[in-house]
Amino acid sequence: MNTAIEFLPARCDVLIVGAGPAGAAAAITLARAGLDVVIVDQHAFPRDKVCGDGLIPDAHQALAKLGVLTQVMQQARMANFLTCTSPRGKRLDIEGQLAVLPRKQLDDIVCRAAVAAGARMFAPLRFTELLEEDDRVVGARLRQGSQALDVLATWVILATGAVPAALIAAKMSRRQGPSAVAMRCYIKNEAMADELTQLEVIFHKSLAPGYGWIFPCGQGVFNIGVGVFNVGGGLLGHRATARSTVADTNLRDMFDKLPGLSDSARRLISGGEQLGPLKGAPLRCTLEGALLARPGLLVTGEAAGSTYALTGEGIGKAMETGMLAGESILLAPRLGEAQARSHYQSQIDALRPRFKLYERAQLFSLHPWLADIVIWRARKSPRLRQRLSGILNETSNPGQLFTLKGLVRLLTQ
Ligand SMILES: Cc1cc2nc3c(=O)[nH]c(=O)nc-3n(C[C@H](O)[C@H](O)[C@H](O)COP(=O)(O)OP(=O)(O)OC[C@H]3O[C@@H](n4cnc5c(N)ncnc54)[C@H](O)[C@@H]3O)c2cc1C
Numbered sequence: 001m002n003t004a005i006e007f008l009p010a011r012c013d014v015l016i017v018g019a020g021p022a023g024a025a026a027a028i029t030l031a032r033a034g035l036d037v038v039i040v041d042q043h044a045f046p047r048d049k050v051c052g053d054g055l056i057p058d059a060h061q062a063l064a065k066l067g068v069l070t071q072v073m074q075q076a077r078m079a080n081f082l083t084c085t086s087p088r089g090k091r092l093d094i095e096g097q098l099a100v101l102p103r104k105q106l107d108d109i110v111c112r113a114a115v116a117a118g119a120r121m122f123a124p125l126r127f128t129e130l131l132e133e134d135d136r137v138v139g140a141r142l143r144q145g146s147q148a149l150d151v152l153a154t155w156v157i158l159a160t161g162a163v164p165a166a167l168i169a170a171k172m173s174r175r176q177g178p179s180a181v182a183m184r185c186y187i188k189n190e191a192m193a194d195e196l197t198q199l200e201v202i203f204h205k206s207l208a209p210g211y212g213w214i215f216p217c218g219q220g221v222f223n224i225g226v227g228v229f230n231v232g233g234g235l236l237g238h239r240a241t242a243r244s245t246v247a248d249t250n251l252r253d254m255f256d257k258l259p260g261l262s263d264s265a266r267r268l269i270s271g272g273e274q275l276g277p278l279k280g281a282p283l284r285c286t287l288e289g290a291l292l293a294r295p296g297l298l299v300t301g302e303a304a305g306s307t308y309a310l311t312g313e314g315i316g317k318a319m320e321t322g323m324l325a326g327e328s329i330l331l332a333p334r335l336g337e338a339q340a341r342s343h344y345q346s347q348i349d350a351l352r353p354r355f356k357l358y359e360r361a362q363l364f365s366l367h368p369w370l371a372d373i374v375i376w377r378a379r380k381s382p383r384l385r386q387r388l389s390g391i392l393n394e395t396s397n398p399g400q401l402f403t404l405k406g407l408v409r410l411l412t413q
Pocket residue numbers: 017018019020021022023040041042043049050051052053054055056059125126127128159160161162163165166181182183184225280281282283300301302303306307312313314315316318
């Protein structure tokens with residue numbers, strides 16, 4: 001996988017920077033179509049990635065499209081429910097096709113599929129700057145230690161995730177601060193393996209605007225963490241002032257509150273053994289904060305903000321946008337380079353309404369009593385439970401559920 005850099009070619013059709021789910025999905029799409037693809041990452045694989053490791057239905061669909069779902073599910077811990085705990089301690093199970101697999105394993109599987117499809121992977125190699133001719137990107141400068149290497153490419157794809165350094169170097173960043181930050185660790189507690197079998201999220205006012213989670217990875221190991229979002233508002237029909245909660249929050253303090261808020265968290269932590277340190281990372285959400293394209297260059301995955309606000313789920317949409325980047329490049333010989341770029345732009349624009357709904361729904365985490373209302377109503381209403389499951393599975397549109405009108409209807413139905 002991590003081919004020695006003396007074999008790094010001087011030129012290729014597509015150079016992909018970042019071998020996370022977005023970059024690897026783009027690589028699979030392009031390499032299967034016969035293009036000469038080089039994928040690089042600053043870390044040697046397999047590598048850890050700070051994440052909740054939860055695979056929601058959109059990730060299942062993307063993995064199926066990439067042809068690796070069966071392989072992933074052989075290693076993953078599968079689940080059928082997302083259990084939401086309200087601030088008042090009420091629980092609601094939302095049905096969905098779910099799974100958990102540590103990113104060290106997941107990303108390795110997807111990357112190996114890219115290599116099996118014909119992409120060549122080189123790591124560790126860090127992207128530092130674009131190579132340009134007139135206004136066009138014609139390649140990238142990569143570094144290993146003090147050694148700099150230039151690779152020319154017809155297209156460069158930046159799939160560098162939520163840390164904005166590469167975007168800034170490529171002059172594609174429109175926002176340096178993250179949309180959210182989150183922190184997690186792994187805990188081994190075999191005694192709870194048969195008890196905590198579903199994905200669990202915990203809403204509480206002392207975690208607002210954010211939430212905690214416990215996701216079972218299998219073999220008695222659990223991913224447990226907390227995340228907090230910058231919330232702009234808009235749900236109640238007016239634009240609330242953006243609160244810079246990300247900058248003001250101490251995630252470790254937030255994590256330490258979890259045992260007091262959730263009996264599962266308390267027993268998991270007190271009776272378990274922590275594996276490795278508690279680690280934090282930023283998230284970029286709502287398809288905002290970056291330019292998507294310029295001649296010779298596409299930005300995809302979380303670098304393009306492809307993670308959902310409210311939930312912080314982003315693995316599925318990273319792969320989906322990565323595939324869209326690959327498919328758009330494949331149109332270039334027929335439609336021309338500029339049309340391929342605008343195709344990509346329009347495909348991403350088509351995803352925006354759903355991302356906007358998740359952004360609006362963040363008021364649920366800002367005002368967790370709203371979660372109390374929804375959970376209280378849903379426990380009594382199979383129709384509402386079905387609707388929430390439809391949203392999770394992306395088979396139905398949230399519509400007005402996350403608006404003032406939608407909430408009033410919810411209370412009066
Ligand atoms: C704590 C936390 C919990 C989360 N939980 C979940 C969850 O449970 N489910 C879910 O769906 N999503 C979750 N997410 C979001 C998810 O992690 C991201 O949406 C997803 O990783 C985005 O994939 P990506 O391929 O765009 O970026 P990444 O997975 O971040 O991959 C980017 C790659 O680019 C490489 N790179 C960056 N800069 C350079 C450079 N200059 N040169 C070379 N390589 C570079 C990095 O090393 C990395 O391998 C969570 C995020 C956090 C922080």
